[in-house]
């Protein structure tokens with residue numbers, strides 16, 4: 125359990141280090157058994173101490189401690205309830221991605237790691253007001269089928285079997301958005317064809333890489 129709090133501190137810092145959120149924006153959580161540990165409301169993700177992660181019982185909704193959890197708690201819990209394999213949820217406000225998707229431009233695969241880590245496509249949901257039932261429903265509906273969801277005029281959500289996996293996805297979303305913008309400025313991007321996507325999905329080496337990501341450090 126202490127280990128998970130250490131990891132939450134580590135990945136919370138990384139979210140800000142990699143410019144995936146600014147100020148108190150974004151929130152992260154991890155699941156251990158029937159308990160979920162969430163970032164507290166009003167904190168920048170890089171200033172949360174090990175004893176400040178808010179413990180919540182996934183089955184009863186009971187909250188422990190004096191700090192309030194992130195206002196996006198229902199979106200986080202909804203993801204864990206929807207899929208048993210999810211052990212970490214990361215919600216970010218990545219600037220390049222946010223600009224791109226708010227202009228109506230989605231992210232599409234045009235290099236191998238995109239397909240291996242983010243999937244063959246990334247759903248993009250229309251803007252809904254944050255921190256409530258609407259955003260929970262919109263995100264959970266997509267998370268049933270995808271590991272990454274883009275939220276127009278808001279940000280992104282990624283999930284994983286470990287914090288490392290969820291974080292890597294969050295980071296890769298923003299890196300992909302940067303590459304896509306560069307490609308769009310330089311000319312016309314040649315996106316992957318269906319066959320090229322299938323080729324990556326069938327690659328054994330990529331399975332190995334994904335398996336490596338799932339091990340805890």
Ligand SMILES: [Zn+2]
Nearest residue numbers: 150254278279
């Ligand atoms: Zn947000």
